[in-house]
Amino acid sequence: MGGDIRSILRAACMKEWIKVRLLFWIPFAALAAALCDVSLMYKGFVAMHGAPALWYELIVKQTVHFSRLSWVLAAAGMFFAALQFVPECSGRRLRLMFHLPVSYRVSMYTAVGYGLLLNLALLCAAVGGLALVFARMGFPRELALPMLGTLPPWGLAGFASYCSTAAVLAEPRPARAILFGLLGFGYVTLLTAGNGYSPLGGNMWPYVLACLLWPLALESAALRVKEGQR
Amino acid sequence: MSIHTPRFAAMLICVLVLVWFIPYVYGRATRADRFQLSGEYSPLTRRFMIWEMGPKGIRFRDEDGRLLPTREAQRLMPLVFPGNVRKWGGFPITLDGRVFSFEEAEKNLRYFSSLTPREIFGRKFPVHALFESVPEGVSLELPDDVLVVGADGISFLRCADGSLNGEKSVRFTAEIKRAGAVFPLRLAASNPSIYKPFDEGLVFIDGNGGIFQLQMARGEPVCRATGLVAPRDTLALIVEEHESRGFYAALAAGAGPYLLMYGDRLLRLPSESWDPRVNTLSLRSTALYRTMIEHDLSGVAAPVRYAALDRDFRPLRRYSALLPEAVRARSELLDKGLSLLTPFVLSQFFDLRFAPNPGFAALGVVCALGLFYACCRRARRLDLAALFLVACTGLPGCIAALAFGPLGRETGTRGT
Numbered sequence: 001m002g003g004d005i006r007s008i009l010r011a012a013c014m015k016e017w018i019k020v021r022l023l024f025w026i027p028f029a030a031l032a033a034a035l036c037d038v039s040l041m042y043k044g045f046v047a048m049h050g051a052p053a054l055w056y057e058l059i060v061k062q063t064v065h066f067s068r069l070s071w072v073l074a075a076a077g078m079f080f081a082a083l084q085f086v087p088e089c090s091g092r093r094l095r096l097m098f099h100l101p102v103s104y105r106v107s108m109y110t111a112v113g114y115g116l117l118l119n120l121a122l123l124c125a126a127v128g129g130l131a132l133v134f135a136r137m138g139f140p141r142e143l144a145l146p147m148l149g150t151l152p153p154w155g156l157a158g159f160a161s162y163c164s165t166a167a168v169l170a171e172p173r174p175a176r177a178i179l180f181g182l183l184g185f186g187y188v189t190l191l192t193a194g195n196g197y198s199p200l201g202g203n204m205w206p207y208v209l210a211c212l213l214w215p216l217a218l219e220s221a222a223l224r225v226k227e228g229q230r
Numbered sequence: 231m232s233i234h235t236p237r238f239a240a241m242l243i244c245v246l247v248l249v250w251f252i253p254y255v256y257g258r259a260t261r262a263d264r265f266q267l268s269g270e271y272s273p274l275t276r277r278f279m280i281w282e283m284g285p286k287g288i289r290f291r292d293e294d295g296r297l298l299p300t301r302e303a304q305r306l307m308p309l310v311f312p313g314n315v316r317k318w319g320g321f322p323i324t325l326d327g328r329v330f331s332f333e334e335a336e337k338n339l340r341y342f343s344s345l346t347p348r349e350i351f352g353r354k355f356p357v358h359a360l361f362e363s364v365p366e367g368v369s370l371e372l373p374d375d376v377l378v379v380g381a382d383g384i385s386f387l388r389c390a391d392g393s394l395n396g397e398k399s400v401r402f403t404a405e406i407k408r409a410g411a412v413f414p415l416r417l418a419a420s421n422p423s424i425y426k427p428f429d430e431g432l433v434f435i436d437g438n439g440g441i442f443q444l445q446m447a448r449g450e451p452v453c454r455a456t457g458l459v460a461p462r463d464t465l466a467l468i469v470e471e472h473e474s475r476g477f478y479a480a481l482a483a484g485a486g487p488y489l490l491m492y493g494d495r496l497l498r499l500p501s502e503s504w505d506p507r508v509n510t511l512s513l514r515s516t517a518l519y520r521t522m523i524e525h526d527l528s529g530v531a532a533p534v535r536y537a538a539l540d541r542d543f544r545p546l547r548r549y550s551a552l553l554p555e556a557v558r559a560r561s562e563l564l565d566k567g568l569s570l571l572t573p574f575v576l577s578q579f580f581d582l583r584f585a586p587n588p589g590f591a592a593l594g595v596v597c598a599l600g601l602f603y604a605c606c607r608r609a610r611r612l613d614l615a616a617l618f619l620v621a622c623t624g625l626p627g628c629i630a631a632l633a634f635g636p637l638g639r640e641t642g643t644r645g646t
Contacts, residue, residue, distance in 0.1 A: 138392020
């Protein structure tokens with residue numbers, strides 16, 4: 001039995017890999033470009049105003065020069081969801097998922113888990129890349145850590161945008177699909193609207209918990225296909 | 231009847247987003263012209279002049295509410311508007327038996343407004359600027375390193391490459407310890423502005439609560455104990471130098487706002503309603519008097535409190551002003567509208583509160599229930615579980631239930 005589940009999961013993971021393997025690198029490339037932009041911007045700032053001016057601007061004004069990363073992470077969530085769920089949902093193919101000999105939850109949550117891992121990998125790459133930029137600039141740990149703390153809410157926003165995009169694609173009724181899109185937009189805005197470094201601080205955990213509801217919301221959209229409801 | 235868990239999750243997300251998004255959009259859509267009260271004690275009338283500040287400038291009223299022409303009002307506050315009063319031929323001026331020149335009035339005019347919840351509770355890094363207090367020229371220059379406060383000493387990191395200046399770190403830490411300060415420090419602050427007239431260095435509270443001052447004079451550390459002990463519940467320390475040299479730092483403590491005066495005195499400002507979570511306190515000093523203004527950010531019904539203080543910060547006169555009736559009425563109307571739309575308000579920092587007007591929030595819930603019930607009747611299906619959600623969350627719940635319902639898995643109950 002355990003072997004069966006393992007082989008089912010392996011097959012489901014293989015299916016997801018086949019869907020994303022050709023294009024999954026695009027968000028990582030966009031992230032690399034955004035990180036290069038941050039690095040070059042810091043370099044230009046130092047060339048124009050000197051390193052002390054940059055450091056004191058970061059310390060006093062807490063200017064977030066890397067805010068474009070928030071949109072890279074959110075857009076990447078949409079991109080990953082499109083890669084995984086457009087083939088799954090187009091042409092009423094989603095119905096097939098409910099007629100397989102395995103539970104639809106296995107297929108669906110494997111896909112969501114795969115997407116979560118991709119989003120997580122992108123977030124880790126963003127944190128690592130930005131840490132490298134900060135190390136290159138010589139920023140002290142006391143400054144770099146709060147700056148890096150700005151990224152996790154954006155990663156969470158990426159996951160919410162992933163789930164909401166998947167729900168938009170899975171939802172059979174256009175009006176409800178639009179609402180899923182708006183909810184995703186609202187949630188992403190909520191997580192990315194702060195000022196300064198680590199704006200949510202210790203208040204992030206309720207949002208992490210609330211994010212756990214998003215896969216269920218996706219399931220509710222997919223189930224309407226199974227239940228034949230509009 | 232069982233609950234459809236995935237749909238319930240979708241509804242909860244919808245409610246969560248709406249209780250944030252509705253107040254956010256509502257606030258932006260209904261934003262009125264800025265209206266803020268300030269004021270100043272007039273040494274001529276010995277009463278307060280109330281300033282109504284809006285997008286079109288400042289309007290002046292006296293304590294009786296009489297609107298004064300700008301010129302007449304500013305002439306009653308010559309030490310606060312010295313430039314204009316000089317142009318109108320008002321200087322030199324004799325006040326309280328003293329003759330003031332324009333230069334003296336201008337030099338002593340100081341506005342300090344840093345005691346706000348954002349300044350007090352905002353994130354602060356243990357990274358500070360330590361300027362050369364005895365600069366080569368007339369202006370201060372941004373130091374090319376930063377001072378990092380650690381658990382058992384301070385260190386200096388070069389901005390050029392982030393490398394540690396070990397020799398300077400050891401020298402300055404030794405000087406701090408020589409002055410009797412104990413690590414780890416509780417609070418430290420400096421003023422990183424290059425536009426300040428001179429530098430008072432780093433002011434810090436050591437592990438025992440003692441207040442110290444560290445400066446760099448011609449590259450050498452100078453640390454001195456002020457002999458003062460900070461209140462135990464000090465929340466924030468703000469350093470601000472000014473040519474009038476009355477005070478050079480402010481302490482925000484739970485017990486009250488304090489000023490660190492020259493001559494090593496710690497002076498508690500005579501605030502009668504200090505609450506650092508919701509109060510902003512500003513202080514305008516002139517050559518003759520000081521005016522302390524406290525705004526309560528908790529609501530528009532709270533009065534703005536004015537206090538005129540003498541040069542030794544003793545209260546001379548107090549006054550409270552409410553926002554004009556029209557401004558308060560508009561704000562209350564907006565609160566009612568918001569409460570009608572959502573019984574909960576979520577801020578970005580996951581601060582979930584009840585709507586400002588409970589009566590209208592209840593009315594909003596009743597309206598949402600009526601709307602939901604009407605929709606159920608039309609669909610010939612009464613969804614009791616969703617009805618409960620609407621009863622708890624009002625219009626956001628109603629939108630969620632109509633969009634993502636039905637919530638119950640068995641949906642055969644017919645409306646009457």
